[in-house]
Amino acid sequence: xxxxxxxxxxxxxxxxxxxxxxxxxxxxxxxxxxxxxxxxxxxxxxxxxxxxxxxxxxxxxxxxxxxxxxxxxxxxxxxxxxxxxxxxxxxxxxxxxxxxxxxxxxxxxxxxxxxxxxxxxxxxxxxxxxxxxxxxxxxxxxxxxxxxxxxxxxxxxxx
Amino acid sequence: xxxxxxxxxxxxxxxxxxxxxxxxxxxxxxxxxxxxxxxxxxxxxxxxxxxxxxxxxxxxxxxxxxxxxxxxxxxxxxxxxxxxxxxxxxxxxxxxxxxxxxxxxxxxxxxxxxxxxxxxxxxxxxxxxxxxxxxxxxxxxxxxxxxxxxxxxxxxxxx
Numbered sequence: 001x002x003x004x005x006x007x008x009x010x011x012x013x014x015x016x017x018x019x020x021x022x023x024x025x026x027x028x029x030x031x032x033x034x035x036x037x038x039x040x041x042x043x044x045x046x047x048x049x050x051x052x053x054x055x056x057x058x059x060x061x062x063x064x065x066x067x068x069x070x071x072x073x074x075x076x077x078x079x080x081x082x083x084x085x086x087x088x089x090x091x092x093x094x095x096x097x098x099x100x101x102x103x104x105x106x107x108x109x110x111x112x113x114x115x116x117x118x119x120x121x122x123x124x125x126x127x128x129x130x131x132x133x134x135x136x137x138x139x140x141x142x143x144x145x146x147x148x149x150x151x152x153x154x155x156x157x158x159x
Numbered sequence: 160x161x162x163x164x165x166x167x168x169x170x171x172x173x174x175x176x177x178x179x180x181x182x183x184x185x186x187x188x189x190x191x192x193x194x195x196x197x198x199x200x201x202x203x204x205x206x207x208x209x210x211x212x213x214x215x216x217x218x219x220x221x222x223x224x225x226x227x228x229x230x231x232x233x234x235x236x237x238x239x240x241x242x243x244x245x246x247x248x249x250x251x252x253x254x255x256x257x258x259x260x261x262x263x264x265x266x267x268x269x270x271x272x273x274x275x276x277x278x279x280x281x282x283x284x285x286x287x288x289x290x291x292x293x294x295x296x297x298x299x300x301x302x303x304x305x306x307x308x309x310x311x312x313x314x315x316x317x318x
Contacts, residue, residue: 033221035228036248049250057251058221062192065217069194089195091208092216094258094307100251148253 004087005129005154008119015113016067021055023106029059054103060110060146061098064135067112090128090153098148102139110137110145119154128153163246163316164288167278174272175226180214182265188218213262219269219305220257223294226271249287249312257307261298269296269304278313287312 030039034056037044045053072089079086104110114133122128131154137146189198193215196203204212231248238245263269273292281287290313296305 032225034224056221056224058217058224062215062217062221065193065215066191092259094256096255096257097253098255098257099253 004157005119005121005131006157008116008129008131008154010116010118013113013115014071015111016064016071018109018111019063019067020109021059021063021104021106023053026053026055026059026104026106029062030056034058050103052103052105054105055108057100057146060100060104060137061148063110064112064137064146085158087155090155092150092152095148095150098146100146102143102145104139104145108145109140112137114150117149121156122153125153127156129156130154164278164280164290164313165316167275167288167290167313169275169277172272172274173230174270175223175230177268177270178222178226179268180218180222180263180265182212185212185214185218185263185265188221189215193217209262211262211264213264214267216259216305219259219263219296220307222269223271223296223305244317246314249314251309251311254307254309257305259305261302261304263298263304267304268299271296273309276308280315281312284312286315288315289313 027040030036036056038048038050038054039045039056040053042053045051069089076086076088112135114135116131117134118132120130122130130151133150133152135148135150136144139145186199189195195215197207197209197213198204198215199212201212204210228248235245235247271294273294275290276293277291279289281289289310292309292311294307294309295303298304
């Protein structure tokens with residue numbers, strides 16, 4: 001993700017990292033932002049369609065962001081150490097087709113990544129390009145649990 | 160939101176509530192989930208495209224969830240107090256067309272709500288219907304800052 005726009009390869013896949021959803025982290029997020037019984041109360045969760053405590057979908061999404069930022073920082077540091085400059089993460093105007101496909105239960109480890117689906121130059125912002133990412137997260141059983149399509153501004157090479 | 164599916168009126172508007180984004184809350188969320196400089200560092204943020212510290216888009220989204228849960232709990236309590244039963248919030252399979260239209264700065268107060276855009280019965284889950292909501296948040300100047308389209312499972316009247 002620290003490649004500049006010109007070097008982003010359509011069709012390539014990037015793995016951002018892994019995250020294990022601990023029970024207390026699931027509950028802490030949910031108490032602040034999504035205090036539904038299946039996210040904060042193990043006993044009550046058993047009687048719901050999920051069958052057990054599971055993570056807020058918004059936490060699954062926020063962890064995507066966390067791992068992308070960490071991935072980018074690692075790469076920026078590696079580039080700096082090698083004396084190369086690197087692209088900054090640009091703003092996102094939004095995204096589409098977000099799906100929570102399966103519940104995320106305590107102890108589940110998700111691997112997050114994306115496939116680069118397309119890119120184009122920005123007509124309005126010549127210093128940025130636009131890259132379309134198909135983002136995904138799979139659990140430890142290889143099941144896709146989360147996905148969405150993002151179009152993000154991507155820094156172009158300084159001219 | 161505690162009306163049962165049968166009583167949900169297409170075209171109606173619901174206001175979930177308000178939320179003021181305090182500086183420290185913006186930073187606390189961002190440190191956990193989105194530690195980009197324009198979300199955690201006032202000085203560094205001045206040099207970015209946002210011009211100042213602003214909230215993570217994922218926090219703007221998570222607060223939508225928080226206000227929906229609180230709205231629903233208030234209505235469920237009011238219904239229970241009046242001796243009426245009420246619909247539970249159902250799971251969401253996902254959503255689409257999420258847009259962060261303007262930055263959310265410290266001190267901004269957003270009003271969150273939705274317009275009911277459509278509804279249909281669920282073929283696979285006869286106890287639930289599906290409702291399409293156009294969700295939105297406006298700031299204190301009446302500017303739309305956030306929107307997305309959600310299709311959510313909505314409990315039908317017990318039969």
